[in-house]
Amino acid sequence: MMYFPVFTQIEGKRCLIMGGGKVAARKVHTLLQYGADIVVIAKKVCDEIKEVLPEKSIFEDFIKNAESDFLEKEIQKAVLVVAATSSREENHRVAELCHAYHILVNVADSEAESSFIFPSVVRKGNISIGINSGTGSPAVSKQIRCQIEKAVPDYYADIAIFMGELRQYVKANFEEEAMRRYILKTAAAKAFSKERVLTENEIKEIIRQGQND
Numbered sequence: 001m002m003y004f005p006v007f008t009q010i011e012g013k014r015c016l017i018m019g020g021g022k023v024a025a026r027k028v029h030t031l032l033q034y035g036a037d038i039v040v041i042a043k044k045v046c047d048e049i050k051e052v053l054p055e056k057s058i059f060e061d062f063i064k065n066a067e068s069d070f071l072e073k074e075i076q077k078a079v080l081v082v083a084a085t086s087s088r089e090e091n092h093r094v095a096e097l098c099h100a101y102h103i104l105v106n107v108a109d110s111e112a113e114s115s116f117i118f119p120s121v122v123r124k125g126n127i128s129i130g131i132n133s134g135t136g137s138p139a140v141s142k143q144i145r146c147q148i149e150k151a152v153p154d155y156y157a158d159i160a161i162f163m164g165e166l167r168q169y170v171k172a173n174f175e176e177e178a179m180r181r182y183i184l185k186t187a188a189a190k191a192f193s194k195e196r197v198l199t200e201n202e203i204k205e206i207i208r209q210g211q212n213d
């Protein structure tokens with residue numbers, strides 16, 4: 001299955017993880033990096049999760065029938081849900097509820113029931129590179145991630161921050177779109193060729209050239 005990559009903002013937003021084992025811990029780790037407000041519900045929650053989430057975000061000893069209304073309400077508060085229990089029946093139930101409420105759901109043991117799947121992620125500062133094999137083979141994604149990690153140097157993150165700030169400045173100070181494009185494209189090309197952020201003088205020079213052309 002081929003997936004369209006979307007970069008979504010989850011900072012401060014509720015993400016519900018159903019299940020508290022190895023897979024749940026990996027998804028908690030990924031979502032935490034992006035500032036999600038995570039809640040975990042499971043029969044048993046592993047130490048790795050307890051170490052990174054506050055007690056109020058963990059609902060352990062969850063028993064399906066007695067508290068089914070609780071789960072449904074928690075699902076409705078979430079922007080995305082992960083069904084990662086070791087019970088096929090439970091994962092299926094969570095998936096059905098999410099589909100009924102049109103809430104994004106990742107089902108750890110069923111790609112077919114998932115409305116989104118997790119990419120393998122390379123992070124360099126604010127830069128995020130997501131990888132998906134398109135064949136349901138996480139081992140392939142992991143190999144590609146390792147190659148990209150080696151190929152993308154840390155200073156790219158500094159250039160990204162620098163270019164983000166330059167872009168705000170250029171948008172605020174230059175009315176003509178062609179000029180904005182010239183400055184930003186030239187500055188990015190120059191920063192990457194010099195393998196560092198540009199100095200104020202180098203930026204002034206680019207602006208001068210743009211105005212003379």
Ligand SMILES: C[C@@]1(CC(=O)O)C2=NC(=C\c3[nH]c(c(CCC(=O)O)c3CC(=O)O)Cc3[nH]c(c(CC(=O)O)c3CCC(=O)O)/C=C3\N/C(=C\2)[C@@H](CCC(=O)O)[C@]3(C)CC(=O)O)/[C@H]1CCC(=O)O
Nearest residue numbers: 108109111117118119120132133134136137138139141142
């Ligand atoms: C990328 C990554 C993101 C993440 O989870 O954070 C990810 N799985 C990762 C690791 C990993 N997954 C598995 C192992 C054991 C080795 C192996 O089996 O290969 C390892 C550990 C390892 O490889 O070290 C087994 C496995 N995976 C799935 C099932 C269920 C099934 O197949 O039904 C089973 C059990 C199969 C069985 O029972 O045997 C399903 C999915 N896993 C996906 C993503 C989606 C497809 C991604 C794609 O196609 O690119 C998809 C469809 C749904 C989803 O989970 O979103 C992360 C790499 C992190 C990194 O970069 O290191």
Ligand SMILES: NC(=O)c1ccc[n+]([C@@H]2O[C@H](COP(=O)([O-])OP(=O)(O)OC[C@H]3O[C@@H](n4cnc5c(N)ncnc54)[C@H](O)[C@@H]3O)[C@@H](O)[C@H]2O)c1
Nearest residue numbers: 019020021022023024042043044084085086087090108109
């Ligand atoms: N997507 C992936 O990358 C990936 C990788 C490996 C395995 N899997 C699949 O993910 C699932 C979870 O794997 P794991 O290694 O995290 O298992 P695990 O045994 O480490 O954890 C299972 C968790 O589910 C909880 N649980 C079980 N039944 C429950 C129920 N009825 N209600 C609430 N909580 C319940 C347990 O308390 C535990 O917290 C399995 O189905 C496995 O096949 C997916």
